[in-house]
Amino acid sequence: MLSDSKILQTLREKEPLGMDALFERYYRPLVVFAESYLHDLQSAEDLVQEQMVKLWSKQTFAGIVPEALGTFLFTVVKNACINWLEKKRLPVKSLDLLHYQIALEEAERLDDSAVELIRGALEKLPDKTRLVVTVVMLQEKMYKEAAEELGVSVNTVKTLLKQGMRELRELLKDKQELIFYFYLLHAECREQNPIYDHL
Numbered sequence: 001m002l003s004d005s006k007i008l009q010t011l012r013e014k015e016p017l018g019m020d021a022l023f024e025r026y027y028r029p030l031v032v033f034a035e036s037y038l039h040d041l042q043s044a045e046d047l048v049q050e051q052m053v054k055l056w057s058k059q060t061f062a063g064i065v066p067e068a069l070g071t072f073l074f075t076v077v078k079n080a081c082i083n084w085l086e087k088k089r090l091p092v093k094s095l096d097l098l099h100y101q102i103a104l105e106e107a108e109r110l111d112d113s114a115v116e117l118i119r120g121a122l123e124k125l126p127d128k129t130r131l132v133v134t135v136v137m138l139q140e141k142m143y144k145e146a147a148e149e150l151g152v153s154v155n156t157v158k159t160l161l162k163q164g165m166r167e168l169r170e171l172l173k174d175k176q177e178l179i180f181y182f183y184l185l186h187a188e189c190r191e192q193n194p195i196y197d198h199l
Helices: 004-012 016-038 041-058 066-087 097-109 112-123 127-138 143-150 154-171 177-184
Strands: none
Touching (some): 004 016, 004 066, 016 041, 016 066, 112 127
16 A cells, blocks of 8 residues: 555656555545544445545645645545535534544554454444444455455445444444544554454
8 A cells, every 4th residue: 555655646646546545545534534424324435535536636735745644635524524514404513533633643553452442342243244344444345345245235235334333433432533543444554453363
């Protein structure tokens, strides 16, 4: 997986590889973030995709330093979520953006107690729900791929994933930032992080 510095370099050079790498690194965490506002997985996915396309088409990455890329993306999505809710006259409720900024900086440094909390919450999910969450969010497989592997429909995968995310938020309601840690773990830190050895 490309570093943020390399991603920005390729984006500035208008190479499609840059957009692919940006999507690979940030799409899932951004969707989880958006879903915490919208409480609708499909709308969250659509919103994040739309924002990424806008950023690409407007070439807005020129003045961004690598250290600020994550915060920039989450701020863009946060504002888009607020606009989406205001248009629908819905209340704005979410986790504080600070949790996500902290998570961006700390995601690769989960201590053993945090890992145990996440593992414990995962183990409390129903079997099928836990499988879907693991396959889609940790193994980073597409919905169709996950559906084929688990022998269910794509709609079932989406439904179980939404349920799983909701249940994890409830199980970790006193440790809400761990939800973001969980989804922010990328392939590049998988070999270094003990959570992947036990899932």
